[in-house]
Amino acid sequence: MPVNLKPTDVVVVGLGAAGGVAVLPLTQAGLEVVGLEAGTWLRPDDFAPDELRNNFRGWPQAVQKANREIPTHRTNRNAPLSPRQAIHPMMNAVGGTTLHYWAQSWRLNPWDFKVVSETTKRYGASRIPKGSTVEDWPFGLEELETYYDKVEYEIGVSGQAGNIKGRIDPRGNTFEGPRTREYPMPALRGTSFTDMMADAARKLGWRPFPGPAAVTTRAYQGRAGCAYHGYCSRGGCHINAKGSTAVTSIPKAQATKRLSVVTEAHVTTIEVGSNGRVSGVNYIKGGTEYFQPAKVVLVASYVYENVRLLLLSKSKAFPNGLSNNHGQVGRHYFSHNQIGGVTALFPKRLNNWYGLPAQGVAVDDWADDNFDHSGLDFIGGGNLWVYSDRRPISAAGMSTYGRAPRWGSAWKAFIKQNADSWNISYLQKTTLPYEENYLDLDPTVKDPLGFAVCRITADYQENERRVSTFTQDKMVEWYKAAGAIATEKTGMGTMGPTTHAYGGTRMGDNPETNVVDRWGFSHEAPNLGILGASVMGTSGARNPTLTAQALAWRTAERLAKTWKQIAT
Amino acid sequence: MADHSHDGLVSRRDVLKRVGVAGAAAAVPIDAIAQATREPFETLTAVEGATLEAIVARLIPTDANGPGAAEARAARYIDRALGGFLASSRDAYRTGLAGVDTYTRAAKGMAFTQLTAQEQDAVLTDMERNAAKGFSGASFFFNLVLSHTIQGTFCDPFYGGNANFVGWDLLGYPGIRLTATANDQRMDVAPKPTHMSAYDFSMFSRKKPNAR
Numbered sequence: 018m019p020v021n022l023k024p025t026d027v028v029v030v031g032l033g034a035a036g037g038v039a040v041l042p043l044t045q046a047g048l049e050v051v052g053l054e055a056g057t058w059l060r061p062d063d064f065a066p067d068e069l070r071n072n073f074r075g076w077p078q079a080v081q082k083a084n085r086e087i088p089t090h091r092t093n094r095n096a097p098l099s100p101r102q103a104i105h106p107m108m109n110a111v112g113g114t115t116l117h118y119w120a121q122s123w124r125l126n127p128w129d130f131k132v133v134s135e136t137t138k139r140y141g142a143s144r145i146p147k148g149s150t151v152e153d154w155p156f157g158l159e160e161l162e163t164y165y166d167k168v169e170y171e172i173g174v175s176g177q178a179g180n181i182k183g184r185i186d187p188r189g190n191t192f193e194g195p196r197t198r199e200y201p202m203p204a205l206r207g208t209s210f211t212d213m214m215a216d217a218a219r220k221l222g223w224r225p226f227p228g229p230a231a232v233t234t235r236a237y238q239g240r241a242g243c244a245y246h247g248y249c250s251r252g253g254c255h256i257n258a259k260g261s262t263a264v265t266s267i268p269k270a271q272a273t274k275r276l277s278v279v280t281e282a283h284v285t286t287i288e289v290g291s292n293g294r295v296s297g298v299n300y301i302k303g304g305t306e307y308f309q310p311a312k313v314v315l316v317a318s319y320v321y322e323n324v325r326l327l328l329l330s331k332s333k334a335f336p337n338g339l340s341n342n343h344g345q346v347g348r349h350y351f352s353h354n355q356i357g358g359v360t361a362l363f364p365k366r367l368n369n370w371y372g373l374p375a376q377g378v379a380v381d382d383w384a385d386d387n388f389d390h391s392g393l394d395f396i397g398g399g400n401l402w403v404y405s406d407r408r409p410i411s412a413a414g415m416s417t418y419g420r421a422p423r424w425g426s427a428w429k430a431f432i433k434q435n436a437d438s439w440n441i442s443y444l445q446k447t448t449l450p451y452e453e454n455y456l457d458l459d460p461t462v463k464d465p466l467g468f469a470v471c472r473i474t475a476d477y478q479e480n481e482r483r484v485s486t487f488t489q490d491k492m493v494e495w496y497k498a499a500g501a502i503a504t505e506k507t508g509m510g511t512m513g514p515t516t517h518a519y520g521g522t523r524m525g526d527n528p529e530t531n532v533v534d535r536w537g538f539s540h541e542a543p544n545l546g547i548l549g550a551s552v553m554g555t556s557g558a559r560n561p562t563l564t565a566q567a568l569a570w571r572t573a574e575r576l577a578k579t580w581k582q583i584a585t
Numbered sequence: 586m587a588d589h590s591h592d593g594l595v596s597r598r599d600v601l602k603r604v605g606v607a608g609a610a611a612a613v614p615i616d617a618i619a620q621a622t623r624e625p626f627e628t629l630t631a632v633e634g635a636t637l638e639a640i641v642a643r644l645i646p647t648d649a650n651g652p653g654a655a656e657a658r659a660a661r662y663i664d665r666a667l668g669g670f671l672a673s674s675r676d677a678y679r680t681g682l683a684g685v686d687t688y689t690r691a692a693k694g695m696a697f698t699q700l701t702a703q704e705q706d707a708v709l710t711d712m713e714r715n716a717a718k719g720f721s722g723a724s725f726f727f728n729l730v731l732s733h734t735i736q737g738t739f740c741d742p743f744y745g746g747n748a749n750f751v752g753w754d755l756l757g758y759p760g761i762r763l764t765a766t767a768n769d770q771r772m773d774v775a776p777k778p779t780h781m782s783a784y785d786f787s788m789f790s791r792k793k794p795n796a797r
Contacts, residue, residue, distance in 0.1 A: 065789035371765030
């Protein structure tokens, strides 16, 4: 029998990007919250700039439950499993992957909320790709704007606004929806390389701008400004410039004395009472089983684990998994079409050794529906992103652009000359959910406790392939305008485990096609809320984290405001 | 964050599945040449270590462009890591290095270490192209060694490779700084190399990771 703990108002499973934000409005509203986190606290001196450890060894200095339950992947329901990744793309710790993420903190553009209706209006319903299960969000950008704003100021996002209450500022993203005010801090500085790229974009008639980042550019709420030392990709920040929830919203929630953080808590299942309501959470810590009763459960353990936890939590009321009586848990999964990029070789050194992946220049002219698709055979597009970031092992892993072999003296001469002369762009593209792409439990692969791991069945479809080709061509054009002497396109990759996963517990008004309602609460178990990108029905062409955080804040605020209705 | 960096992660299952040398592992004769006086290996046998050292010295050679994988001690990095983080690749190295030896003896009549540099390059090219007869999984093993050699040549010296920063100097990497100024990021500037390991900084020396 598990140890029965003292009941609490709310238990939050996972203190990462989403859960770590939600605890703040909850505790500020006076609710008692228990946060269960599989990882531990990490401190600034855990964040040495060590490429081998961070980028190749999966953070061996920290408890990584995720590495023991890496989802399996197959491209379709008849395909064999793809080779399994050795390291989970996400990490466990208080703050979760916000410790080592790139911290690019975008708002979605207005089109992303209305892909179906806008596409139908402008081009006709036949332009929605066959087999796609995409729906409009239950609300538009204007509903989420308030929460984007709250999160931007709470965790500290730097950036250049492009649209304040409809007033367009060409220094920022002129395609963004209206925001009520400036970012709390100016954008990360440009470098002579990113300036060169911005000039080239302007020469092409495009509108380059610095991207938004949850990275301080000056002292902010007791945290220092970014030192641009690098090692930010899969690396933590030793001066707390990165706005991880571990150094922003979580400590602030702790200061209310109403948040209890339990680390190294391995949540196994969610309990359901005879009334069909959730009653709490089972977890294992240090070999002992516990039951944490709660009036409301918020699941915030990332897309794969959110889905897995629901499917593993079978009960009389939910024989096919929690909140799955409509068979929607795991459906509408997609991983971001972000691998297919372009690299370029320049005839000079770029000095990209310092800086961070969020320090760069973006072009949004070819994203979403920011350009006319009448004569094209796809919908959506891609955001082009070029940045200053280089580490020695990955620098040496560069392509030789057909100009040298892969090893030996000629290779050595090539990298001696070119290790700092190449650049890799990051192209995030529209990705849609499809009937054939979904998550479920793997029938054979288990974690060390014997629980099935999550299985991904998914592959990119024709629309994604066309968007990828189109976006890569635009990137090649940009690099060439900046003086690149060679470019190379990288492959699209698979829809296997990724940092940009979406869906599985989609949000929408229709319970037949969505797991949670417009507020993030289960259509079937009303005191179960779900946080994170698993509720998102479209990806846009930009990083998901800020949207997941804005949604989490909104769900938490809704819970606090309608506490009696949801909790009893 | 994105996960599209060139991390070159290889799963254990891949390693075990793809590397297998046609019954050759037991057939390796002991090559006694000059092993006795050498610095002992931590994980590999003396013969395996000597073969690996010879391989890495051809992958990133010492030449007119300066020191290579030998001076970086890349084989020593791999040897140490095979007893630690790369332990799951230990079997791949056992069969792979034996496979190199077996193939070389069959094709050239002597051990890999006894070949001229040019002959060694020819063997490695055969492996890379999976054209080494009787050596199944040769290209997989070649790629595994190449990726580990790059790690061992360009990693933080804390892990036993990139000795004396020869790898970082080859790339022109100016090294770890805890603050980079706007000037340090200019294209026309080449900041002076710091020649420091991350764990030379007092902030990080308190929590060193496992060096294996």
